[in-house]
Each structure stands twice: as structure tokens, then as C-alpha cells.
Amino acid sequence: MPASLATALTGLAFGLSLIVAIGAQNAFVLRTGLRGRHVLPVVAVCALSDAVLITAGVGGLGTLVDRYPAVLVAARVGGAVFLAGYAVVAARRAWRPTGDVLTDEAPAPGRAGLLPVLGTALALTWLNPHVYLDTVVLLGSVAGTHGDLRWWFGAGAVLGSLVWFAALGYGARLLRPVFARPAAWRVLDATIAVVMATIAASLLLGL
Structure with a gap:
């Protein structure tokens, strides 16, 4: 096997080891996939954002981040505030269900436009210091x-x-039969709320 290919496979495995975990960004992408709305733009935004950050890291930007820790402190505070707010929104959805139900014929109802959804995806990516x-x-x-x-x-x-x-x-469409019941959405949103709140708390405690 060529050394370049072997190195690329190593990078693929290492990248997956970092990203395949329960987190704010993954929870949002999962919920977007379950609803069946704006999936491609959200996937594209998250993947392109990661590509930019990875390229910056490989190019040596990590040394600059280490040299100016104030940048990470600001990111921690901003990220914690945003995630705490998102946790509240998810908790409200869990407490007062919106009636989301998935069937084989149609995605869950919803009025969220493309721009607000993309804005949330960008914020969950770029305001999370763990990403950096x-x-x-x-x-x-x-x-x-x-x-x-x-x-x-x-x-x-x-x-x-x-x-x-x-x-x-x-x-996420493979889980659609499970989310044909409103109770499943309540469990998902409650889980998302806990994950977001936990990450927000960890960011603040890490200051």
C-alpha cells in the first residue's frame, strides 16, 4: 500500500475517532435528518466547516491558538451561552411537545426556514471550543x-x-419508525437538552 494512502486512511480513522461522539453538533444533525428538512445544506455546512478547521490545523494554526489562549476563553464563554440557550429550547420542546411525528409518507411538520437552520448549524460548530x-x-x-x-x-x-x-x-431515516410516536421526540429533545446543558457547564467549569 502506498505511504500516501496509508497516511490518508490513518487520518480518516483518527478523524472519525474525534467526531463520532454524542455532542451538540451531532445531536443537531441527527434531529435535522429525522425531520427530513434541509438535510443536505446542514450536512454540507458541518462537513465544510470541519474541512476548513482541519486544513487550518494541518497548516499549523494550532500553534497560534496555543499562543493566544484568550481566543479559546472567549470561545468557551460564547459557546456556553449559546449551548445553554439551545438546551432551554430543547427542554421546552420536551416539556411541551410540538406534535412532531414521522411517518413513511412525510417528514415531521415544522416551520424552521433554511437560514435559521443553517445559522444554528454554524453556531454549534464555530462557537464550540472543543472543535478547535x-x-x-x-x-x-x-x-x-x-x-x-x-x-x-x-x-x-x-x-x-x-x-x-x-x-x-x-x-437518520432508519429511525423514522421509532419517531412515529410523539413520546420518542420528547425523549430525543430531553436528551439533547441534557447534552447541551452538560457541554455548556463543562465549558464554563473549564475556564
Whole structure:
């Protein structure tokens, strides 16, 4: 196997190990996929954002982030505030269901337009300091150990991100029978609220 391909596969595996976890961004993509609305734009925004961050990390931006910790502090505060607000919204949906139901014939009802949905996806990505620590600092540092092949490592990580978000967004349809019951939406929203609140608290406690 060529060294470039082996390095790319290593990057893909490492990228997936960082991104495949229960988090704010993944929870949002899952809910978007379940509703069946704006799936492609959301997947594209998340994947492209990761590609930009990974490229920045491989290019050496991680050293700049380490040098100016105030940037991460500001990101922690901003991210915590946003996630706390999103947790409240999810908790309200769980407490007072909107009547969302999935059937095989149609997606769940909803009035959220494309711009607000994309705005939320961007905020959940760029206001989360864990994203910078994982992609820019950690992944960038590991990529640097591969020398001239670091860009192959980065390309593999970018591919892993794209595959994951596409699988999460479009694979959510496999869970549609489960979400034919309103109670399932309440459980999902309650879970999302807990995840968001937990991440927000961890960001503030990490200051």
C-alpha cells in the first residue's frame, strides 16, 4: 500500500475517532435528518466547516491558538451561552411537545426556514471550543508527525468528517419508525437538552 494512502486512511480513522461522539453538533444533525428538512445544506455546512478547521490545523494554526489562549476563553464563554440557550429550547420542546411525528409518507411538520437552520448549524460548530481543540490543535499536531504526508492525513480526516455527517444526516431515516410516536421526540429533545446543558457547564467549569 502506498505511504500516501496509508497516511490518508490513518487520518480518516483518527478523524472519525474525534467526531463520532454524542455532542451538540451531532445531536443537531441527527434531529435535522429525522425531520427530513434541509438535510443536505446542514450536512454540507458541518462537513465544510470541519474541512476548513482541519486544513487550518494541518497548516499549523494550532500553534497560534496555543499562543493566544484568550481566543479559546472567549470561545468557551460564547459557546456556553449559546449551548445553554439551545438546551432551554430543547427542554421546552420536551416539556411541551410540538406534535412532531414521522411517518413513511412525510417528514415531521415544522416551520424552521433554511437560514435559521443553517445559522444554528454554524453556531454549534464555530462557537464550540472543543472543535478547535480537536481539529485545529490535536489533529493538527498529529498530522505534523507525518511530515510531508501531513496533507494526506488531513485529507483522510476531511473525508471521515464528510462520511460521518452524511451517514448521520441521511441514515437518520432508519429511525423514522421509532419517531412515529410523539413520546420518542420528547425523549430525543430531553436528551439533547441534557447534552447541551452538560457541554455548556463543562465549558464554563473549564475556564
